[in-house]
């Protein structure tokens with residue numbers, strides 16, 4: 371069976387796109403033909419990532435904004451609609467994952483994680499949805515949640531809470547945006563090595579996290595980008611309000627516990 375689709379003529383916003391999963395998603399969408407509006411915290415980071423994408427033959431426009439700032443996100447989306455003429459896909463990817471045991475967790479860090487991961491997703495998705503509704507062409511919204519939404523991980527009580535919030539935010543948006551032909555889904559990645567984001571995590575944790583997938587290999591940013599591409603594609607035309615776990619089977623059960631002893 372040959373399956374082909376193209377995002378040519380469409381505009382995709384990816385927040386936190388300067389590195390890691392966001393850069394992989396922007397690359398995949400760009401290779402499928404979309405023009406990329408690439409957001410990150412600073413103009414330098416957004417422009418450097420766009421230069422990388424342009425070198426790969428992808429049309430890319432940098433948009434610096436802090437997703438915690440609702441007015442800045444609204445202004446960014448307005449600029450995209452004005453300058454690029456449309457917004458078809460929004461990927462709320464920007465996120466942070468500092469790791470601090472619950473008993474030591476300061477309110478400042480709690481707020482930073484919730485503000486970035488949950489409120490930032492709200493800002494991005496609402497601004498994008500409003501632009502899509504105004505244009506009347508429908509759209510697709512994809513939010514990056516995490517496997518941490520389904521089960522707690524030591525030191526990540528704030529992160530888990532923020533990503534569980536993203537799951538229900540996704541479902542709420544899916545209900546209310548379906549009449550506008552806007553599909554909303556979230557991706558729950560397992561552990562994925564990225565150049566910057568995991569720098570603070572213990573090597574022993576990373577080794578174990580890399581080795582747990584029943585599929586027998588660690589996940590890659592491209593695995594997550596492919597899932598995003600699927601959700602943005604016509605193949606997912608009847609999929610909305612769902613959470614797509616992409617973890618090589620890690621959360622399916624305990625692959626290492628074999629009653630027959632093999």
Ligand SMILES: NC(=O)c1ccc[n+]([C@@H]2O[C@H](COP(=O)([O-])OP(=O)(O)OC[C@H]3O[C@@H](n4cnc5c(N)ncnc54)[C@H](O)[C@@H]3O)[C@@H](O)[C@H]2O)c1
Pocket residue numbers: 385386387388389390391392409410411415435436437438463464465466467486490514515516517558559560561562563564565566567568
């Ligand atoms: N890597 C993993 O194992 C993994 C697993 C599950 C979920 N996730 C989620 O995927 C997303 C991307 O993760 P990653 O590993 O690529 O992270 P990363 O740290 O490598 O990249 C995140 C990007 O977001 C940007 N960013 C941070 N705060 C921002 C803000 N307020 N406004 C705009 N941009 C901001 C950063 O500058 C950075 O470029 C996050 O939401 C993360 O929680 C990652």
